[in-house]
Amino acid sequence: MNMLSKFGNLSRRPSDPKVVKSGPKALAPSDMVARKLGWFSIALGMVELIASERIARALGIPGKEGVIRAYGARELSSGILSLSADRQSGLWSRVAGDGLDIGTLLWAFRHDNPKRDNVGLAxxxxxxxxLIDLxxxxxxxxxxxxxRRQPQDFSNRSGFPRGLEAVRGLARKDMSSPASQN
Structure with a gap:
């Protein structure tokens, strides 16, 4: 039995999931996909920040480089959050960002756009x-x-394993014992 499985459950509530094992094999398939989506998001964000002019030209929306850079920054933050302990927030921010991307692409999918085929592919x-993000x-x-549960009430706890009554006066007894006179 390793140290984590021995002490991993000490500060957890009874309703919390138990730490059974740790390491890369402890991740569920959905957690592994979340990690890959986080890295994908970081890579895509970097591309959108660095090559916003080329992306705007390829989609037939010149002048929208600032929007593409803003979307790149959003992708970076979503990716970092997807790799953190709060990966749910990162994944849901990716879903929301996908909605923005689709809205922007639908706006660019105009008949007068010479790059309409590229926009359709995008x-x-x-x-x-x-779909994968969702x-x-x-x-x-x-x-x-x-x-959702009520916050735990610790008002009846003293911090002493045997209670307050068991420790009252112990300090005085220690001071008056012969061993403490040395």
């Missing part, structure tokens, strides 16, 4: 990633959900 790709966010949220 819409299909973003829709596919949105399913992963649902699974991770369900796996790591904590039920």
């Amino acid at each position: 819409l299909v790709l973003v829709a596919g990633v949105t 399913l992963t966010a649902q699974k991770v949220s369900a796996r790591h959900a904590r039920g």
Whole structure:
């Protein structure tokens, strides 16, 4: 039995899930997909920040480089959050960002856009990633959900294992014993 499984459950509430094992194999498949989506989001965000002009040209929306850079910053933050302990928030922010991306691409999918075919392809790709993001966010949220419960009341606890009455006067007894006179 390793140290984590011995002491991993000490500060947890009885309703919290137990730490049974740790390490890479302890992750559920949805957690592993969440990790990969986090790294994908960071890579995509970097591309959107660095190559916003090329992306705008490829989609036929020149002059929207600032929007693409803002979306890149959003992707970076979503990716970092998806890799953190609060991966549910990161995944749901990815889903919300996908909605923004789809809205922007639908705006660019105009008949007068000479790059309309590129926008259509981008819409299909973003829709596919949105589906993966949505399913992963649902699974991770369900796996790591904590039920709504009342805050625990510790007002009746003293911090002394045998209670306050058992320790009253112990300091005085110690001071008056012969061993403490040395």
